[in-house]
Amino acid sequence: MRIIAGRYRGLRLASVGKGDPAAHLRPTADRVRESLFNILTHGSHGDPVTGARVLDLFAGTGALGLEALSRGAVQVSFVENGARGAALIRENVAKCRAEAGTALIRCDATRLEACAGAPFDLVFLDPPYGKGLGERALVSALAGGWIAPGALIVWEEAAAVSPPAGLAKLDARRYGETVITILRRN
Template identity: 40%
Template sequence: MKHSSRARRPSAKPAPRQPSSTLRIIGGEWRGRKLQFSAAEGLRPTGDRVRETLFNWLMPSLHGARCLDLFAGSGALGLEALSRGAAHVTFLDNHAPSARQIEAHLQLLGCDRGRALQADTLQWLQQTPAEACDIVFVDPPFQLDLWPSCLQQLETGGWLGDEALIYVETPRAYPLSAPTGWEQLREKQAGEVCFRLFCRATTLE
């Protein structure tokens, strides 16, 4: 029996599947909706209990607010804001698959009040904003220490409206220093995470 002299091509191995996780919207129009997102290195969605506390803090100011979800990851914070009545949310993440996943979630929910962009946050904040934001979520990858630069760019770049609210999530022991004129309204800890809510003063000296 003759054998072919041509070498057989090795069979292509299927690409490994990215593990998926579930995001549950906990309040508002889409309360109880579960959305799948692909897990990625460094992705650390804000937990349900922290989100519940945060949005209780934000409740009086959320309806009709224009929001910015920086380092959006799974989009948990911005999607929760939209579900609870925010007028618009811009999601920003430098990981293209995460931005595409958020955009897919917006389409699935039939929501035209949000947009997801793939961009480096610190570079993106250097542009002049079309209008100021009412609420900003700042939850960067903990290992990169981006808080000082990010918060300062928000303040000096014209991104914040008068009395804008800024949510900041850090490691528990991180010595956060807010820009001049920001008032810390709330602070809580959950496990190894510390989360704070600031208000920007109407006028700064």
């Protein structure tokens, strides 16, 4: 696993190998991450990454958030409840020397408290597949003021998803067993 582009391009990140099912860690493949960022930065969405405040829910290894930071995001907050995932995020942030532009929030993404700062412009959501956690996390993030009006949400899941109220589906693409759905907050 590596950073695909930007200022950390080529940097190898700490890996969990093929994943850690017990910790629900399933890293997004480099190929899928590259395709996703190509859609975001070269699609009809403008450039939602440069200058963005990014929220990475169910962050796992932190690869999605760090890719965004490498490509010009100004701040990334990782939400991860698992000890193994939190340790990987800390290790990967240290490899990037990105401590100043990142924050690790150890909590359940489906039970977020009110956001203490400004809401986020770009949200990555990569919950354990097939458990209904993605929708619960989005509802919690919306209720807590974490997601800015007009923000883009990138939801990774095993099947097509139905967005909660207040979110519009812009695009959905399948990559093997993964479906990437892009939403916008109304």
